[in-house]
Amino acid sequence: MPRTPAIRDNGRVNEADQDTTDTLEPSPSRGNRLYPRVTSFRSRRGALTEPQQETWDRRWAHLGRDVGDELLDIDGWFGRHAPTVLEIGSGTGTAAVAMAQAEPHVNLIAVEVYRPGLAQTLQRIERTLDTDAPVTNLRILRGDAVDVLEHMIAPESLTGVRVFFPDPWPKARHHKRRLLQARTFALIANRLKPGGVLHVATDHAEYAEAIEVTGNAEPLLTPLNWSSPISHERPVTKFEDKAHQVGSTIAELIWGKIGA
Template structure:
């Protein structure tokens, strides 16, 4: 992707300390040799899908202004949105039903949706265009890259992960997005007072998520009464879960300190 004024370079790599021990600085995501401090989880399936002609046309009109491929450049969110406002990241927005509803319900926030599935993003772009929603930007690619490279530490007011893929088979659990390293990374990107909101319809994954989130020292579990939470719109995936009678678990944490 060509560099745009929206992106800031992370700066040159400092090779001087290549032999320094890999002690992470606050907010640092790679060690002195450039290796990831958070082991990489590939949490998504590779899914193909063509865009309809109308979706492609909408994509072509809007992508240059409100879409970007995931990169390793720091994002300058205020300049991309054209205003400085509380920044919320939605991870795995799917077809964007909840994204659009949240953006309309919370016009005072800048909402960024990251998703790997292009047809899902295309549906969201169509809805943004149809409903003239001004406060959404979309990123295509792996949310782990967004968190590690594009988001400034202590910069997010909220992170929302609705119905992450549960990877139900034990041998696939390692592919789950929400594990301890991801919680640590999310916590490092939240501002003090920022909120992480997760919803899942998978009971066993809910338990694993709760355990990992509760073990993250920078986060504290919040209940529904917290004034920091928002009303979550029903997502497309949740609609399907309701149809088969699955119970939904909501998990909410606040970042207590820097």
């Protein structure tokens, strides 16, 4: 499996959980053949700070949406046709904003459940608007990423999917809550264009091994052995620093969809 040197990360899928106690309450279970409705995130309550709320009021209507059942008109939302990348679990937006700046030709959709994390992402976007590299190619969805993939993303419409530091749910009895299981791999593979890329990073050794085995078993995916259509560089954050301080190895797992 390819590994990328000079590891980068954006913090866990639950990055916002490190900074706040607010979340989105999970919607009632729908149930489906692809993914049992056991969420991979924890639920907490809280509130936005006053500056976060002010930014939310200014920017959410244009840049954000709640997850729903209708197919996204991606071209209409971004006002252009461009390669589209979905980041699952964007936390406070550290990676999403940096990667949007680095890839202005890409439409980036960030999915997160934690409202303060989303508000911090909006603040990060807003701070770029008066710079030489304004972020205009990033949109945000609030809710469960599996619902996004199932209901809002058309088959073979994504150039890339990024899942950086998903919650490992380390206790065996909680493994059913892990996001990256066979059914989710199948769903992601279905939504990727031929030649598209799934990029996963984790600092949890046992989860990395399970992810690698499961990803390699998905028949539509193969370890990436061609030029990637998206960047694999990620900004360093405090979470990677903590991982390095305790000696954790960060695994980069990258697959491409067969059929290009």
